[in-house]
Amino acid sequence: MSSTTNGQWYPPEWPDLIRAFANGELTPAEPRRAATVLLLRDSGTGGPTVHMLRRRASMAFAGGAYAYPGGSVDPRDERPVSWAGPSRAEWAARMGVDPAAAQAIVCAAVRETFEEAGVLLAGPSAGTVVADTTGDDWEADRAALVAHELSFADFLERRGLVLRSDLLGAWARWVTPEFEPRRYDTWFFVAALPEGQRTRDVSTEADRTVWIRPAEAAAGYDRGDLLMMPPTISTLRSLEPYATAADALGAAGQRDLAPVLARARPVDGGIELSWPGHDEFTKHVPQTESGRAAGPRADGGTDGPEGPAGDRRPSGGTTA
Secondary structure (H helix, E strand, O other): OOOOOOOOOOOOOHHHHHHHHHOOOOOOOOOOOEEEEEEEEEEOOOOEEEEEEEEEEOOOOOOOEOOEEEOOOOOHHHOOOOEEEOOHHHHHHOOOOOOOOOOHHHHHHHHHHHHHHHHOOOEOOOOOOOOOOOOOOOOOOOOOOOOOOOOHHHHHHOOOOOOOOOOOEEEEEEEOOOOOOEEEEEEEEEEOOOOOOOOOOOOOOEEEEEEEHHHHHHHHHHOOEEEHHHHHHHHHHHHOOOHHHHHHHHHHHHHOOEEOEEEEEEEEEEEEEEEEEEEEEEEOOOOOOOOOOOOOOOOOOOOOOOOOOOOOOOOOOOEE
16 A cells, blocks of 8 residues: 555554455454543543553554554353343344343443543442542452453342443444455444543553543644554544543434445455545555555454554653
């Protein structure tokens, strides 16, 4: 691919995969459901900041890219839990899935936020939120969840906690392209950092965490300083108009949740990769291109060779 001036990334194997898919040599894998959370914190003038992680360079996909806490839905996320906020049926109608799937996706969003950022959107009652999750006992439970030694339902029950689904707002939905072997159907949510809680740098998949204003992170991407994938930079840009975390949460109900799925087609000896409705990500990949250039994965997850973000910290960001 020709030189790029921004921080868009795509896996070096994608050109070959796209050609194989175009030739009918690949059968699309069924995408796994996943959830990721844009955790927001008000910080005075200039709008809220968002919590971001930088994936380790050793990860198998998009190492060095900035993303949000998130991950795959665990089948055990469908287990019954104490629930506050919109009902499972209401979430199902909003998301266009069945109630069991809606619960699993919402549970995954809350669980992954706790696992990767130490922030828990749950409380002893429907109107309360846990105030502090930094003790050794909380860390033991978090580690057990990460190791799949403890289900999220058992964790909540043991601690007498209610999942606060009303603290989340469904924001966007992106699906990994059909030619990628490891595919995800990822739901993006927004949430405000609960009062009294703080993020912790606990994810083993990340080597840096920051709080940064969406516009500042987007500017870093535009300069080529910060490596991101289309769903990340797209959701960052969509947050820029909101003055507070509450404003963003209030707008979530009007967000379009139609899934965004990349398209790829051969063009003039190369490949055109595009995300409908997101023209800024359209890229033309020459026949001989390999390695990092421009084009990403739409799953919210990251792993892979280090990109140009290197060890740079987002301008204006603060470590958690």
